[in-house]
Amino acid sequence: MQANLKVKRFDPADEGGKTWWQEYKVDVHPDSTVLDSLIQIREQDDGTLALRCACRASICGSCGMKVNGDAKLVCKTRVVDIAPNGEQLVIEPMGNQHVIRDLVVSLDTFFSQIQRVDPFLQPDHVPEQGEYIASNDSMENLLTSMNCIMCGCCVSDCTVLEVDANFIGPAALAKAWRFTEDPRDSKRDERLKVLNDEAGGIWDCTRCLKCVEVCPKGVAPMDRIMELRESAIEAGNTNTPGYHHTESFYNSVKKNGRLDETRLAMDSAGWTNIPRLLDLVPIGIAAMRKGKLPPLIPHKSEDHKKVKDLYDNVEGESS
Amino acid sequence: MYKHDVLIIGGGLAGLRAAVEVTRAGGDVAVISKVHPVRSHSNAAQGGINAPLTDRGDDWEGHAYDTIKGSDFLADQDAVEVMSVEAGDAVLELERMGVIFSRGDDGKLGTRRFGGQKIARTFFVGAITGSAILHVLFEQALKLGLNVYEEWFVTKLIIEDGRCRGVVAIDLKTGEIHTIKAKAVIMAAGGAGRVFEPSTNALICTGDGLALAYQAGAPLMDMEMIQYHPTTLARTGILMSEAARGEGAHLLNADGERFMEKTAPDYMELASRDVVSRAEQTEIDEGRGIDGNVLLDLRHLGRDFIEQRLGYLQEVSVEFLGIDMAEQPVPVQPGMHYIMGGIKTDIDGATNVPGLYAAGECANVSVHGANRLGANSLLDTVVFGRRSAVHAIEYIKSVDDHSASEEELASEQVRLQALLDRPKGERVATLRNDMARGMTRGIGVFRDQSSMEGALENLENVKSRMSGFSIENKGKIFNTDLMFGLELEFMVDCAEAVVAGALTRKESRGAHFRTDITERDDDNWLKHTLVYKDETQEHGTRVETSDVKITQWQPVKRVY
Numbered sequence: 074m075q076a077n078l079k080v081k082r083f084d085p086a087d088e089g090g091k092t093w094w095q096e097y098k099v100d101v102h103p104d105s106t107v108l109d110s111l112i113q114i115r116e117q118d119d120g121t122l123a124l125r126c127a128c129r130a131s132i133c134g135s136c137g138m139k140v141n142g143d144a145k146l147v148c149k150t151r152v153v154d155i156a157p158n159g160e161q162l163v164i165e166p167m168g169n170q171h172v173i174r175d176l177v178v179s180l181d182t183f184f185s186q187i188q189r190v191d192p193f194l195q196p197d198h199v200p201e202q203g204e205y206i207a208s209n210d211s212m213e214n215l216l217t218s219m220n221c222i223m224c225g226c227c228v229s230d231c232t233v234l235e236v237d238a239n240f241i242g243p244a245a246l247a248k249a250w251r252f253t254e255d256p257r258d259s260k261r262d263e264r265l266k267v268l269n270d271e272a273g274g275i276w277d278c279t280r281c282l283k284c285v286e287v288c289p290k291g292v293a294p295m296d297r298i299m300e301l302r303e304s305a306i307e308a309g310n311t312n313t314p315g316y317h318h319t320e321s322f323y324n325s326v327k328k329n330g331r332l333d334e335t336r337l338a339m340d341s342a343g344w345t346n347i348p349r350l351l352d353l354v355p356i357g358i359a360a361m362r363k364g365k366l367p368p369l370i371p372h373k374s375e376d377h378k379k380v381k382d383l384y385d386n387v388e389g390e391s392s
Numbered sequence: 393m394y395k396h397d398v399l400i401i402g403g404g405l406a407g408l409r410a411a412v413e414v415t416r417a418g419g420d421v422a423v424i425s426k427v428h429p430v431r432s433h434s435n436a437a438q439g440g441i442n443a444p445l446t447d448r449g450d451d452w453e454g455h456a457y458d459t460i461k462g463s464d465f466l467a468d469q470d471a472v473e474v475m476s477v478e479a480g481d482a483v484l485e486l487e488r489m490g491v492i493f494s495r496g497d498d499g500k501l502g503t504r505r506f507g508g509q510k511i512a513r514t515f516f517v518g519a520i521t522g523s524a525i526l527h528v529l530f531e532q533a534l535k536l537g538l539n540v541y542e543e544w545f546v547t548k549l550i551i552e553d554g555r556c557r558g559v560v561a562i563d564l565k566t567g568e569i570h571t572i573k574a575k576a577v578i579m580a581a582g583g584a585g586r587v588f589e590p591s592t593n594a595l596i597c598t599g600d601g602l603a604l605a606y607q608a609g610a611p612l613m614d615m616e617m618i619q620y621h622p623t624t625l626a627r628t629g630i631l632m633s634e635a636a637r638g639e640g641a642h643l644l645n646a647d648g649e650r651f652m653e654k655t656a657p658d659y660m661e662l663a664s665r666d667v668v669s670r671a672e673q674t675e676i677d678e679g680r681g682i683d684g685n686v687l688l689d690l691r692h693l694g695r696d697f698i699e700q701r702l703g704y705l706q707e708v709s710v711e712f713l714g715i716d717m718a719e720q721p722v723p724v725q726p727g728m729h730y731i732m733g734g735i736k737t738d739i740d741g742a743t744n745v746p747g748l749y750a751a752g753e754c755a756n757v758s759v760h761g762a763n764r765l766g767a768n769s770l771l772d773t774v775v776f777g778r779r780s781a782v783h784a785i786e787y788i789k790s791v792d793d794h795s796a797s798e799e800e801l802a803s804e805q806v807r808l809q810a811l812l813d814r815p816k817g818e819r820v821a822t823l824r825n826d827m828a829r830g831m832t833r834g835i836g837v838f839r840d841q842s843s844m845e846g847a848l849e850n851l852e853n854v855k856s857r858m859s860g861f862s863i864e865n866k867g868k869i870f871n872t873d874l875m876f877g878l879e880l881e882f883m884v885d886c887a888e889a890v891v892a893g894a895l896t897r898k899e900s901r902g903a904h905f906r907t908d909i910t911e912r913d914d915d916n917w918l919k920h921t922l923v924y925k926d927e928t929q930e931h932g933t934r935v936e937t938s939d940v941k942i943t944q945w946q947p948v949k950r951v952y
Contacts, residue, residue, distance in 0.1 A: 085869050104627060104712070112595075116821035120864030120873040125431075127594040130630045130708060132523055133431045149711050173565060174870040180428055180542070193535040194490035194528075203447065204487040206499035212492045213700075219492055219517070219524050223430050257490070 074159065076101045076110040076152045080122065081165040083172050095119075096161075107147035107155075107162065108136055111176075124176040131289060134222035137229060138176045139165040144226035146289040167229035169238075183225045186242040190249035190268070197259035205257045218251035218297060220290040227284035227294050239273040243284035243294030246275060250297040253304060262308050268301055269310040275301045276315030314341045314349075327384050330377025334367035395794045396422045396539070398784050399559060399574035401546055401601060403429030405522070405770060406752025407580035408529040408538075409777035410784075415536045417785050424541040424561060424572065426596065426875070429530050433582050433594045434773065437522025438633035438704065439506060440514035441486075441770040443479035448503075450513050452476040457945055459768060462508040462664045463732075463761025464902035464912065465947035466614065466920070466940055471739050471757040473943060475768075475775050482774045483515055490528045493517055494701075504701075505638045506766040508664040508952070514767040519633050519704035522770060541572070545875050546600065547808070549577065549608045549748065550800045556608065556747035557796035560804045564875065567868025569808065571801045575788040576747045578780050579605055579735060580773075583753035584886040586879075588728040588835075589828030590629040592621055601754035603882035605735040606889060610743045611922040611936070613756040615733035615886070616894035616904045619764055620837045622668035624727030626685045628712050632705055632724055634766040636690060637661040639701055643672065644687040644721060645680040656952035663952035666763040666903045669726035673837045676725070685723035694718065726837050730769065732760040732903065733893065736922060741780025747787065749780040758920065761940075762902020811877060817862040820876045824883065827854045831887055835894050840908040848891045848931065855884060889923040892933040896921045914947050 076099050084091045097114045108126055115122045125135040131149040138147055141155065141163050156162050170178040196205070227243040234240050241249075249268055252258045268274045275298055284294040306316055321340030325333040338356075342349040360366045374380065398414045400407045403425035414421035423429065444455035456476040460467050487493055487501060493515050496502040505512040517524035533540070541561070548560040550571070558573040581601025585593025606612050622643070623632040637643070643661050645651045655671045656663035663671075672686050690698055695718035698706055702717075709715045709722050734756035741749040741757075752773040759772055827850070834847025858881070865873035899913035900906045919937040926934035 084867065086867050102627075116819065120819070121867070123865075123870050123872055125427075127427060127431050127596045128433065128436055129595065129628075130436065131711070132435045132520070132704070133427075133433070133594060135427070135431050151711075174867075177870050184428075188534060193531040196488075199488055202484075204484050204493075204501055207495060208499055209495040209497070209502065212495055215492045216518060219527065220520065221527075222435070222523065223527075255490070255492070 074101060074103050074153065075099070076105065076107075077156065077159050077161045078110060078114070079161050079163050080176070082122075082175050083166070085174055101152060103153055105152050107140060107145075107150045107152055107164070110152060111147065111164070123174045132222060134224035137167050137224040137226045139167060139229065144168070144229035144287045146224055146226065149289060167225055169228055169231060169234045170225065178225070183223065183228055183244065186228065186245040187223070187248055189241050190245050190252075191260075191264070192245075192248050192252070194252065194255065194258055195260040196257050207256045211256050215251055215255055218247045218292055221247055221292045222290055224289065226287045226289060227292075230283045230287045232281045232283055233277055233279055237273065237277065240277045241268075241271070241273050243278075243298065246278075246301060247292050247294040247297040250301055253301065265301065265305040265308045266310055269305040269313060275305060276313055314343065317341050317343060325371070327381060328377070329371050330374030330380040331372070333371035335369055336371065393573075394570060395558070395573035396420050397574065397788050398576050398578060398781070399424060399572055400578045400580055401425070401559065401604075402432070402580035402582055402752070402754075403427070403540060403542070404432035404434035404580065404582055404752065405526055405529060405773035406777035407578070408526070408533055409774045410578050410580060410751060410781035411538050412529065412532050412536065413778050413781035414785060415538060419785055419788070422539040422541060422572070423533075424544045424546060424559070426543060426545045426564070426600070428542045429533065429540060430527060431596075432526060433597050434526045434770070435523045436592070436594060436631060437770050438519040438631065439635035439638060440504060440516035440521045440767040441483055441525070442506065442509070442514050442765070442767040443483040443771065444476060444513050445480045450511055452479070454511060455479065455509075455513060458509045459759065459765055460761070460945050461950055462763050462765040463759075464763055464950055465914070465918065465945075466617070466758070466761030466901060468758050468941040469943040469945060470941050471759050474739050474779075475759050475771060478775045479771055482771065482778070486525055486528065486774065489532055491517065491525050504635060505662065507634050507637065507662045507668070508659070508765045514638065516635065519635055519702050525770065545878065546604060547804050547878060548800055549604050550796045551608050551745065552796060554746060556745050557794075560800050562808075562875075564870055564872070567871055569801060569805055571796065571798060573794040573796045575791040575794065576749065576784040578741065578784055579748065579750040579754055580752045580777060581754050583731050584883065585728060585731070586824070587828060587883045587886045587890065588618070588832045589825060590832070591728040592624050592629060592631040593729070598879035598883050599754075599886035600879065600882045601750070602735060602889075603885035605743060605745070605748060605750060605754075606885055606925050608745055608748065609924070610745050610748065611736050611924050612886075612889040612893075613733055613736040613920050613922050614758060614762070614893060615731070615889040615923055616835070616897055616921065617732035617760070617762050617902060618728060618835060618890065619665055619730035619732060619903055620669040620726040621729035622665055622672055622726055623688050623724040624729070625708065625712060626683070626723035626725060629727050630708055630712060631727075631729065632688060632708070632722065633702070634665070636688060636702055636705055639697070640693055641688055641690045643668070644689050645675045646682050647680060651675050651680070651686070659952040664763050665766065666905070667952055669837050670905060672726055682723060685725045687721035688724045689721040690717045691719065691721065728832065730764055732756070732758070732762065732764050733890070737776075737780075739779070740783035741776055742783060747791070749784050751776040751780040762904060808874070812863050812866055812874065814862045817860040818857060820861050820863075820873075820880050823854055823857060823861055824880050827851060827884060827887055830854070831890065835890060838905055838907050839894065840906050844891065844894050848895065851884070851887050851891055852931070858884060885925070888931065888933055892923045892931065892935050893921040896935045896937075918947065
């Protein structure tokens with residue numbers, strides 16, 4: 074079959090760098106991956122095309138790039154699955170990372186995020202002989218995160234990193250989770266506190282699900298971040314807008330059967346946090362002008378008792 | 393100006409383990425690698441790491457004997473003893489660093505059974521053991537603040553007055569060439585799988601380390617010993633871990649027979665890899681295969697078990713072939729996987745070049761002999777990675793300066809520029825494919841005089857065209873095109889040594905199975921082949937032999 078690729082090129086040698094699109098057509102085996110196609114181009118057609126790849130078996134994490142707008146490991150993306158009728162595939166370097174040349178991005182962004190979470194085991198004692206004793210379940214649980222191959226796809230497509238370069242990022246937070254959940258690690262509380270307090274920490278995720286969608290190894294970084302939030306709250310970190318937001322959301326729906334958006338905004342900001350409350354004023358005025366200001370005194374939903382029953386049922390089950 | 397006490401080439405398991413050791417000893421160390429450490433091919437080791445743990449009723453002699461028997465008695469027994477004795481500590485240390493090994497009900501590390509061994513002594517993390525260990529060693533490197541020259545490509549070892557004094561390398565991100573001086577260099581640059589086509593190996597496994605040492609005067613030992621893994625996925629050549637068979641998978645021919653019964657009635661699918669690969673190839677050659685494959689059948693293990701213990705294999709099978717292993721057997725075939733041969737070292741990782749050490753797949757200690765047991769490669773990397781570091785630290789105490797001239801740098805600059813300036817010629821990939829396919833044809837699961845001479849003839853043809861290939865990319869920044877040209881030169885050196893070793897050994901032993909001389913010949917060939925680079929000789933090689941070290945296990949007929 075024919076693979077039809079449109080590749081975003083970048084040559085840093087020209088002053089300020091030159092970017093252009095280049096189209097390639099290659100005949101490939103029906104089972105071929107996008108990587109096979111790119112290698113064929115590089116080897117038979119255009120030796121100047123730069124990309125990283127190594128294992129061809131989705132374990133080394135080298136070949137993350139955007140295919141039709143989404144980050145993918147191209148070694149495990151078959152052409153036939155996404156372009157069965159020879160549709161054009163748009164190939165670009167990963168996002169949120171500096172492009173070095175063509176499809177090669179700098180690894181500095183990714184690994185500086187990883188460095189921020191103290192990514193190594195910090196036990197309080199080391200057995201003199203033998204191993205740490207731990208249940209198999211507790212270890213298998215960590216596999217979710219140990220499956221991460223540091224390909225950078227989640228960082229590429231993270232919608233928070235797009236607007237806030239200081240966010241620790243999905244991969245690094247999934248790595249942090251791997252240590253907070255490791256029974257051998259002794260710094261769980263300290264780690265959770267830092268992740269909770271730090272600017273760019275766990276509360277900056279907007280739960281857009283993009284990292285879960287693009288992760289080629291099932292790490293589901295956003296799910297790990299949500300677990301970190303829960304653990305941080307359980308460990309007593311309740312001083313953040315994120316926690317107040319969660320708490321207000323929970324209480325208002327339980328009480329009114331619907332969300333009290335005014336109160337949610339105030340609770341999240343914190344009633345004594347004057348500068349933050351003042352920040353809300355222009356937003357309130359803008360909303361009022363458009364007729365979008367939520368009622369200052371919340372209406373109760375007609376079925377609010379049923380909602381309350383739902384709460385009781387769910388909480389009864391989990392307790 | 394770059395200089396370190398110890399420079400380690402390669403950021404895989406052997407390299408990182410060595411680096412951790414030098415750092416702990418307070419030495420100034422750096423790792424240099426053409427890829428980021430977590431991209432290293434150690435990732436691809438799936439099934440596990442062997443260790444005889446005494447508190448689990450095992451003993452080091454048992455592991456040593458299985459290893460020696462697996463090696464078809466070509467391994468040096470003193471080296472195997474070192475590896476088996478140190479294995480337990482090496483593996484437990486990895487656990488204490490943070491590796492999340494699978495466990496038993498008692499909370500201690502659990503095991504699975506691997507080929508060529510009667511006892512389950514393989515410790516594992518699902519089917520991602522190599523990746524899980526590599527990432528933890530990288531965590532340790534971050535913890536220790538290890539200096540890594542990542543995406544730097546070494547083009548030459550600096551040897552002056554017979555001593556290794558550093559390297560010349562290209563920083564791929566800038567294209568600049570630099571000298572890095574070192575009192576000792578540890579070669580941990582991995583294998584040479586791409587010398588063959590197809591191969592399970594990553595595209596980066598181009599024998600750079602073997603060739604650099606070979607060019608510097610170190611002999612390559614037993615290079616004819618090429619491991620063909622019995623289960624590589626049809627068409628794609630992707631590795632399907634021995635763990636599948638370790639956990640109970642069967643191999644079937646087209647008639648649905650478990651054909652291993654014929655050659656290894658006792659061990660069945662868990663005989664040594666060379667034995668299983670030959671049995672498969674025989675089925676295929678005699679018309680009982682399915683499109684050049686046999687079948688790996690896991691259906692009886694059940695979906696839950698497969699997904700829990702062999703999740704990565706299921707992922708690969710579904711994504712690359714669309715086959716759900718719980719429903720259907722997977723077509724597999726023998727595929728080039730590992731090179732037992734390598735840079736000759738002693739049990740401390742020292743080569744014959746003072747200041748140059750080697751560990752991991754590029755080295756040959758020799759613990760694998762004519763056939764490596766599954767899950768012994770990871771063990772080899774951490775045991776001999778550590779030992780080479782310990783002895784390099786000792787060695788540098790006698791070296792009081794960082795004296796290396798800039799002459800090599802100047803001559804490398806000229807050489808690389810000349811390569812870039814070549815007029816348009818053949819493509820690197822064309823030459824590489826011609827070389828690698830010829831190697832697979834001639835030095836396969838089965839080989840004979842005429843097939844090996846065919847490989848030699850093919851290689852000579854490729855060599856004669858080497859001055860005619862050209863580099864299309866003339867730029868400096870991230871010029872992988874230039875790197876592929878340099879890798880091809882390294883691969884041709886490795887191929888030369890493989891062919892020379894193969895043509896020398898006039899017997900069948902382990903992976904070197906000659907259909908024209910089918911018996912092992914202990915009287916004449918209980919010997920290592922040592923290939924030296926020597927341009928004064930025909931084919932550029934000089935071959936010597938040396939005796940195998942026997943401690944307590946006399947060679948006997950190998951039966952599985």
